[in-house]
Amino acid sequence: MISVKLPDGSVRELAPGATAMDLAEQIGPGLAKAAVAARVNDKLVDLSRTLSDGDEVAILTKKDEDALDILRHSAAHLMADAILRVFPKAELTIGPVVEDGFYYDIYLPEGKITPEDFPAIEKEMDQIAKEAAPFKRCVSDGHDEIFARYKAIDGGNNKFKSELIAGIQERGEEMSFYRHGDFIDLCRGPHVPHTGFLKNVKLTKVSGSYWRGKAENDQLVRVYGTAFFTKEELKDYLHMMEEAKKRDHRVLGEKLDLFTFTEDAPGFPFFHPNGALLFNLLMSYMRSLLSRRGYQEVKTPLILSEELWHRSGHYDNYLENMFFTKLKLRDEQDRTKVREDAPEERPMAVKPMNCPGHCMLYKSHQHSHNQFPLRYAEMGLVHRRELSGVRHGLFRVQAFTQDDAHHFCTPDQIESEISMLIDFFTEVYSAFDLNDVRIELSTRPEKSIGSDEMWEKAESALKRALDNKGINYVLNEGDGAFYGPKIDFHIRDVLKRSWQCGTIQLDFSMPERFGLTYIGADGQRHTPVMLHRACYGSLERFLGIIIENYAGSFPLWLAPVQVEVIPVSEKFADYARRVTERLLDEGVRVHVNLSDDRVGYKIREASLKRIPYAIVVGEKEQSAGTISVRSRDGQEQSDLTIEAFLGQIDLNPPRRKPAPIAAEE
RNA sequence: GCCCUCAUAGCUCAGUAGGUAGAGCGCGUCCUUGGUAAGGACGAGGUCACCAGUUCAAAUCUGGUUGAGGGCUCCA
Numbered sequence: 094m095i096s097v098k099l100p101d102g103s104v105r106e107l108a109p110g111a112t113a114m115d116l117a118e119q120i121g122p123g124l125a126k127a128a129v130a131a132r133v134n135d136k137l138v139d140l141s142r143t144l145s146d147g148d149e150v151a152i153l154t155k156k157d158e159d160a161l162d163i164l165r166h167s168a169a170h171l172m173a174d175a176i177l178r179v180f181p182k183a184e185l186t187i188g189p190v191v192e193d194g195f196y197y198d199i200y201l202p203e204g205k206i207t208p209e210d211f212p213a214i215e216k217e218m219d220q221i222a223k224e225a226a227p228f229k230r231c232v233s234d235g236h237d238e239i240f241a242r243y244k245a246i247d248g249g250n251n252k253f254k255s256e257l258i259a260g261i262q263e264r265g266e267e268m269s270f271y272r273h274g275d276f277i278d279l280c281r282g283p284h285v286p287h288t289g290f291l292k293n294v295k296l297t298k299v300s301g302s303y304w305r306g307k308a309e310n311d312q313l314v315r316v317y318g319t320a321f322f323t324k325e326e327l328k329d330y331l332h333m334m335e336e337a338k339k340r341d342h343r344v345l346g347e348k349l350d351l352f353t354f355t356e357d358a359p360g361f362p363f364f365h366p367n368g369a370l371l372f373n374l375l376m377s378y379m380r381s382l383l384s385r386r387g388y389q390e391v392k393t394p395l396i397l398s399e400e401l402w403h404r405s406g407h408y409d410n411y412l413e414n415m416f417f418t419k420l421k422l423r424d425e426q427d428r429t430k431v432r433e434d435a436p437e438e439r440p441m442a443v444k445p446m447n448c449p450g451h452c453m454l455y456k457s458h459q460h461s462h463n464q465f466p467l468r469y470a471e472m473g474l475v476h477r478r479e480l481s482g483v484r485h486g487l488f489r490v491q492a493f494t495q496d497d498a499h500h501f502c503t504p505d506q507i508e509s510e511i512s513m514l515i516d517f518f519t520e521v522y523s524a525f526d527l528n529d530v531r532i533e534l535s536t537r538p539e540k541s542i543g544s545d546e547m548w549e550k551a552e553s554a555l556k557r558a559l560d561n562k563g564i565n566y567v568l569n570e571g572d573g574a575f576y577g578p579k580i581d582f583h584i585r586d587v588l589k590r591s592w593q594c595g596t597i598q599l600d601f602s603m604p605e606r607f608g609l610t611y612i613g614a615d616g617q618r619h620t621p622v623m624l625h626r627a628c629y630g631s632l633e634r635f636l637g638i639i640i641e642n643y644a645g646s647f648p649l650w651l652a653p654v655q656v657e658v659i660p661v662s663e664k665f666a667d668y669a670r671r672v673t674e675r676l677l678d679e680g681v682r683v684h685v686n687l688s689d690d691r692v693g694y695k696i697r698e699a700s701l702k703r704i705p706y707a708i709v710v711g712e713k714e715q716s717a718g719t720i721s722v723r724s725r726d727g728q729e730q731s732d733l734t735i736e737a738f739l740g741q742i743d744l745n746p747p748r749r750k751p752a753p754i755a756a757e758e
Numbered sequence: 759g760c761c762c763u764c765a766u767a768g769c770u771c772a773g774u775a776g777g778u779a780g781a782g783c784g785c786g787u788c789c790u791u792g793g794u795a796a797g798g799a800c801g802a803g804g805u806c807a808c809c810a811g812u813u814c815a816a817a818u819c820u821g822g823u824u825g826a827g828g829g830c831u832c833c834a
Binding site: 113325348477481484593595692694695700 | 769789793795825830832833
């Protein structure tokens with residue numbers, strides 16, 4: 094007999110050669126039925142895996158997070174099988190699990206796969222799922238029957254898989270295959286017990302990709318799908334996708350008349366009055382928090398000499414993303430001609446970042462450690478050239494406004510600065526009902542400036558700050574800015590999509606490059622530490638995020654129009670005007686609709702524009718000096734005085750309650 | 759930048775085996791003066807993204823450019 098340990102600490106006796114499935118059966122028939130895979134000594138394995146004496150075993154059911162990944166990985170096999178049936182010429186490459194599903198990259202020597210092919214593929218998949226064919230793990234040495242069978246699966250000449258196999262053999266790893274029915278694929282596993290688990294699978298989209306992600310390699314077709322354990326979960330997911338489409342900020346931006354783009358300025362948004370209002374609200378909310386946090390707002394130029402960008406390191410590391418100005422002159426002999434090659438004594442460049450400007454500002458005075466930490470903030474408009482294929486609504490533009498700031502401080506102030514910022518940023522996000530914040534730490538990238546020692550110092554300072562605050566974070570090796578490591582804030586919206594907003598970047602390089610100094614307590618000159626930070630990140634992107642997060646139904650303090658006043662007929666236009674003016678005097682963003690339409694139509698219009706309140710006035714209200722209020726969710730209140738209405742609503746952004754001052758003796 | 763797809767009125771879209779365009783919404787005028795998600799009539803609006811080519815004839819076919827959408831890569 095062998096004995097294994099369960100997660101609750103209990104020990105079970107099993108016959109030698111028993112599998113994880115045997116264990117599940119021994120524990121109970123319910124568990125055996127629900128079992129998907131097992132975790133043995135912290136490794137995910139198939140239920141069919143035999144257990145050894147002393148193993149620590151957990152049986153995974155659909156409730157375990159890892160189980161869903163296993164299901165989806167199995168679904169990728171199912172899809173690959175189906176695709177080979179529909180497209181016999183296809184060659185498989187890799188098929189991993191991704192955040193909300195899976196994909197398989199496929200090489201097609203001819204033809205293509207489009208969403209029109211999905212029904213045919215899904216039909217095959219349903220068929221295979223119905224067969225409930227068991228997933229069988231096989232290990233091969235590369236010369237046996239299993240291998241031969243595998244080679245035959247997609248034509249026998251799959252160079253992509255051959256490359257993968259060569260890699261496995263080179264590393265001396267075990268080569269495992271998984272088989273269901275006649276289909277067999279190179280795979281590490283584990284998988285669900287049989288294809289019967291894969292009844293709630295749906296293909297979602299198809300796109301192009303490259304072998305190993307490199308553009309110079311073969312072009313592949315990437316077919317995406319998703320899978321769930323239950324029909325309900327799949328339905329909810331598909332519903333969520335629909336919802337996301339409806340919330341698309343590019344669509345809402347047009348419907349709510351917030352912003353547009355034109356072909357003459359690709360990637361540069363034009364904010365309409367309502368959009369500009371929202372943009373300014375974001376800005377003024379941020380400004381209202383700055384002075385409390387010890388910031389001083391500054392303003393620095395958009396265009397600075399090219400030479401400055403050489404000094405900062407941007408020219409060497411960021412050139413492709415920068416816009417440069419170019420001098421043009423009329424030809425002296427022929428005024429109709431323009432010289433494109435006019436020599437410039439001082440070529441200029443448009444700023445892609447605000448930091449060099451703030452360094453110049455810093456240099457305009459002498460500084461002492463007694464002033465530290467010094468915090469300069471700027472709503473800085475920066476321009477960055479983007480590859481044409483990456484522009485995307487407000488999420489990725491070529492000119493954007495950063496709620497930027499730079500802290501100048503001594504090395505031992507770093508930790509408290511970061512601690513302050515984490516609290517600050519999370520407070521801001523929660524004001525927009527974004528409470529799911531994930532923090533990532535990114536370290537030195539390949540292209541970077543500064544010594545190893547500097548990077549080591551900076552990275553460990555950030556780690557220390559996070560650890561001491563007890564923050565959980567994800568580590569992204571090699572993902573830092575070229576001048577320093579960074580902490581990024583990733584936020585999940587109501588649809589669980591993740592967005593990068595805030596960033597805190599530590600920089601020991603730029604202060605040195607610009608010769609920044611301060612006088613320390615010892616009376617000597619020292620180089621300050623510089624901390625770059627932005628909370629929204631880009632106001633444009635953040636605006637896009639909250640448009641989607643709120644689906645255009647902004648909370649009252651953010652709604653471009655807060656109240657629409659609707660007279661029942663032309664006879665009450667004057668009264669409607671008086672109500673409107675009164676609300677205007679109270680600081681309400683109010684619009685009166687005096688057009689020649691019926692009440693129902695105007696209500697509908699206000700509601701499509703997601704205006705929080707519609708105030709309807711007619712005979713009744715006019716004679717009583719009251720209003721009727723209909724809120725965005727359809728609730729109606731009649732015979733309300735304006736004072737009573739004003740008493741019900743809060744026009745201000747959410748505010749953190751200040752701590753009371755206790756009396757001290 | 760790379761791959762795939764697309765571009766017709768302000769918006770959403772229809773159309774043509776190649777013979778220079780149509781709907782709904784919106785907009786304007788008029789009728790209607792109304793009580794909580796669409797009252798009615800009439801009207802104005804388009805070099806069919808741009809540039810070439812094929813053709814007697816191109817919005818339609820071909821090539822290119824630009825922009826947009828979905829991905830890859832990159833990123834705030």
